[in-house]
Amino acid sequence: MKSQSLKNKRILLCITGGIAAYRSLDILRALETEGASVDVAMTEAATRFIPPLTVKALSTGRVYTDIYSPEVDHITLTREADLMLVAPATANTIGKFVAGIGDNPVTLCFLAFNGPVVFAPAMNWRMYEHPVVRKNIQTLRDMGCYEVEPDTGRLACGEEGKGRMASVERIMETVRTVLSKKDLSGRKVVVTAGPTLEPIDPVRYISNRSSGKMGYAIARDARRRGAEVVLISGPTQLLPPEGVHTILVETTEQMLNAVLETVHDADIFIMAAAVADFRLETPFQEKLEKEAIQSLKLTETPDIVETVTSLPSRPFVVGFSAETGPNIAKAKEKMIKKGMDMIVFNDVTEPGAGFGVDTNHIVIIDRISEKEIPLMSKEACAGYILDAVVERLSGKT
């Protein structure tokens, strides 16, 4: 189940003439998969790299390649667009934007558009470093355009350097961020994610099945909505989200310390991590023999969320409740016992919910209300959770 975070958005994808133009087709597909309607404008040079017929076959929107075409024009396309994405953006087109030249479908659209512009430069690294190109990019940034900086690596010309067009995912994340509402702007949000891991000996440990997906989705969405975000994560396979200060930890004690270091000036604290509830009183320094299992002494780990709710000056606290059955009453009990402002219930035995999967089925509970969110992507669940927090903080409920 894919997130539809670009539903009802119309994107004007502008393709200019560089070897990275073939990757614009992946961007086109990714935008449409996420629910956006996409029109395409191409420079003449871009049509040398990818035939307009290919773009037309893959796209459900209009394709603008001829400024004298009676069917499609830059005024109509830009009037209807929510965002203009230029990918790849060549040095030539960037220069024309800055100079105010409108001599092809892409440059005309740029001049006619007054919404947000995202551009992803792609060129040889020496061109990218050229003082004129640097100055032009800075001018676009100063005008409020968003640059998705190129990656460093092997370039089409065979040289190594910074100039490869950014990955489709980085470009998509910038588009999502630019189009997101900014209702968390000025707020600091601390989120925990993933499992904690308690060593038994140098080989073995106590942990659980958390993949971190739920917490990472919340951190990403909070960032898109304008918050300063700190993500404290136990061991996962996930990449740190763009623009999020990510602190990697292993044990519950390390997670607690990282939380206490960052939460004192936070507005919102969301505890999505699945903390190991037990640890060894004293982990062994050497690998245990099997017979020693009888002598393992377990003790409880510190309760992180309770520590935060006991702070004299505390943020708005959201916990999670992982249950093995439809036990909402138990979640409410946990919320009250641990002093949380809100708790998110999930039944981790339900197919498609809880640990590891990309989807979740949650109930958002606070002291006065209870809202069930049907099974959907964790990205979308994150949106509902943050909506509920914003509503509470703005005093609407």
Ligand code: PMT
């Ligand atoms: O990571 P994923 O694979 O995406 O899976 C998501 C998830 C199932 C891990 C997530 O949705 C979730 O439910 N996280 C909380 C899991 C959990 O520990 O629930 P609990 O009911 O045992 O604990 C209640 C709350 O107390 C939780 O917010 C927990 O983080 C917190 N806690 C628990 C123990 C402890 N020592 N300190 C704590 O702060």
